[in-house]
Amino acid sequence: MLFDMTQIAPMNRYELLLGTVVPRPIALITSLSRDGTVNAAPYSLFNVMSHDPPLVAFSVLPSPAGVMKDTGQNVLEIGDFVVNLVSEAIAGNMNLTCIDAPAMVSEIDLTGLRTAPSTSVKPPRLQDSPVALECRFVTALTFGPSQAIIFGRVEHVHVSDEFVVDAPNCIVDTPRLSLIGAMHAAKYYSRTTGDLIEMIRPTWAKWSKSDQA
Numbered sequence: 001m002l003f004d005m006t007q008i009a010p011m012n013r014y015e016l017l018l019g020t021v022v023p024r025p026i027a028l029i030t031s032l033s034r035d036g037t038v039n040a041a042p043y044s045l046f047n048v049m050s051h052d053p054p055l056v057a058f059s060v061l062p063s064p065a066g067v068m069k070d071t072g073q074n075v076l077e078i079g080d081f082v083v084n085l086v087s088e089a090i091a092g093n094m095n096l097t098c099i100d101a102p103a104m105v106s107e108i109d110l111t112g113l114r115t116a117p118s119t120s121v122k123p124p125r126l127q128d129s130p131v132a133l134e135c136r137f138v139t140a141l142t143f144g145p146s147q148a149i150i151f152g153r154v155e156h157v158h159v160s161d162e163f164v165v166d167a168p169n170c171i172v173d174t175p176r177l178s179l180i181g182a183m184h185a186a187k188y189y190s191r192t193t194g195d196l197i198e199m200i201r202p203t204w205a206k207w208s209k210s211d212q213a
Contacts, residue, residue, distance in 0.1 A: 025047060026042050039074055040111070042094050062144075064100070072148060135155065139151050
């Protein structure tokens, strides 16, 4: 079936895109408001964009009231944020941060997630997250009212010691991180601890030889 995106209502486009582009990594982003309130909110429209320079990006959509969400506003005003990756152990806490709490309410207090000071940015990281990326705002691409794609440069990465296999070469035990990914219907998630499919990337030298054999 062919879907004409110019003829589909926005929420139906949302369902179609987020129901097919899966799984998506989840960034549980901590940020600070001007008054010092710590905000935590999950974003699955997120990924690594570059390693040199080390850049990540996430998309902030408008709130139900049509205004920019707290995370976006905080990052644009303060300039720092932390991407905390979500493991199965804190999945329930992450889900609770989605609650439609008033702006002055800290999701950190609601969920009981523990924070720890960051190394180079103002917002704290989440101590319970196995991986935290400290980021500084680089730029934002605005594509509609009260929404933007925000780019950040990763300054420091915290990885829990138990998951580090080879520190000099930056190798971690990825499956043991037990991270989850966002799936469809805004309520389903995938595990990264199940069966893996291994495919070795081909090289032309080997491929051309085997093809001629």
